[in-house]
Amino acid sequence: MGRRILMPLTEEQRTAIALLANGATHADVAEVLGTTRATVGTWRARPDFASALEDQTRQVEEYASHRMRALGAVALQQLAAMATDPATPANARVRICEKLLELSQLRPADRTKDIADMDEADVVDLVVQLGPRIIEEAARRLEEASG
Secondary structure (H helix, E strand, O other): OOOOOOOOOOHHHHHHHHHHHOOOOHHHHHHHHOOOHHHHHHHHHOHHHHHHHHHHHHHHHHHHHHHHHHHHHHHHHHHHHHHOOOOOOHHHHHHHHHHHHHHHOOOOOOOOOOHHHOOHHHHHHHHHHHHHHHHHHHHHHHHHHHO
16 A cells, blocks of 8 residues: 655645644534534544644643743732732732732741731731742742643
8 A cells, every 4th residue: 555645734724723722622623614523533633734733732832831921920910019009908918918928838937927827917018028039939839830
């Protein structure tokens, strides 16, 4: 039996790859392209299609990971700003500070005092004191979790 020569991917197949890489099902792709799920399955069986889909999926995942890290850093910066803003309600500041400390896994130098036992001013002072370290450590841990 001779080797089959594969034709270059069609525009329709490239569209299918983009849709599949972004989470579409065979049925979704078939509906968008006006074809059948069986045709999409046949395309997926082609080595060149499978390879292109793998590359596209990797690019989508890398972009999503990069975007999540960037958004996580922005969110941490916002939370830190809110934690020290007197206009933020006191109970919200304490919850924000507790969450930042939890994410960073940094603890007060005085290990005998649990965060739950600290008053609002002490928690906020702790976050201000640890400031950049909390943000850096929380961002690092978020990146590890997403990467």
